[in-house]
Amino acid sequence: MNDIIKYILIGLIQGLTEFLPISSSGHIVLFGSFFDIDNLMLVSIVAHVGTLFAVLFCYRKRIFGLIKRPFNKTNLNLIIATIPTVIMVLLFNSFLEDNFSTHTLIWGFLISAVLLVIADFKKDSYRPVTKRSSLYMGLAQGLALLPGISRSGSTLVCGLLVGVEKNEALDFSFLMSIPVIIASAVYESIKLFSTQITVNWLGMFLVLISSFIFGIISIKLMLKIVKKNKLYYFSIYLIVLSLLILFFR
Numbered sequence: 001m002n003d004i005i006k007y008i009l010i011g012l013i014q015g016l017t018e019f020l021p022i023s024s025s026g027h028i029v030l031f032g033s034f035f036d037i038d039n040l041m042l043v044s045i046v047a048h049v050g051t052l053f054a055v056l057f058c059y060r061k062r063i064f065g066l067i068k069r070p071f072n073k074t075n076l077n078l079i080i081a082t083i084p085t086v087i088m089v090l091l092f093n094s095f096l097e098d099n100f101s102t103h104t105l106i107w108g109f110l111i112s113a114v115l116l117v118i119a120d121f122k123k124d125s126y127r128p129v130t131k132r133s134s135l136y137m138g139l140a141q142g143l144a145l146l147p148g149i150s151r152s153g154s155t156l157v158c159g160l161l162v163g164v165e166k167n168e169a170l171d172f173s174f175l176m177s178i179p180v181i182i183a184s185a186v187y188e189s190i191k192l193f194s195t196q197i198t199v200n201w202l203g204m205f206l207v208l209i210s211s212f213i214f215g216i217i218s219i220k221l222m223l224k225i226v227k228k229n230k231l232y233y234f235s236i237y238l239i240v241l242s243l244l245i246l247f248f249r
Helices: 003-019 024-032 040-058 060-068 073-098 102-121 131-143 151-161 166-192 201-227 232-248
Strands: none
Touching (some): 003 024, 003 040, 003 151, 040 060, 073 166, 102 151, 131 151, 131 166, 166 201
């Protein structure tokens, strides 16, 4: 496969799966073996930065408002949501990486499928995000450390289960991704650049642009799907994908 196409496809996979509830990490792991590319970790970091830019673009007005009023309730809730995620990453990330298997990925996809069905059948609530719901959504975000469990799916479902209005829960889920992606990118970059690497700058640019473009598409698509209560479509996809992995592994 042409290297240019490979870089674009990696950005496409990351951009679409980061915000659709089907687990970006699970799909990168699943399809990563098809991409014979040097410095795949660096490519993954750049792809995540592209999706970060997608969130910043789609929520730019709200983010500017949060920056202008730094001591507002939403910023406090974001801090509360980020703390348990960071703690869970520090405690369990190395263990999960060392004990990863295809079997783990299958179970992660199936758990995500069940969560999405729950979200579709949850009765609508009209409460805003609170400190309590922020904490629970932060814990749910930490669950996405498990391969195959969707970050956006788990945080959305958790928000709905604790009574947050679905559009509020989804918006907050997207905003929650900003500090996590930044922290992850900085941490992985420090580890990576402590060793000597050769960078394909054209490839990095293609990954960045494609993940940014498809990240925007993913965000807008997810907003429409949640309004129509059609998340079970993704449940079907994840179940079929799990069966295929089980059959071909």
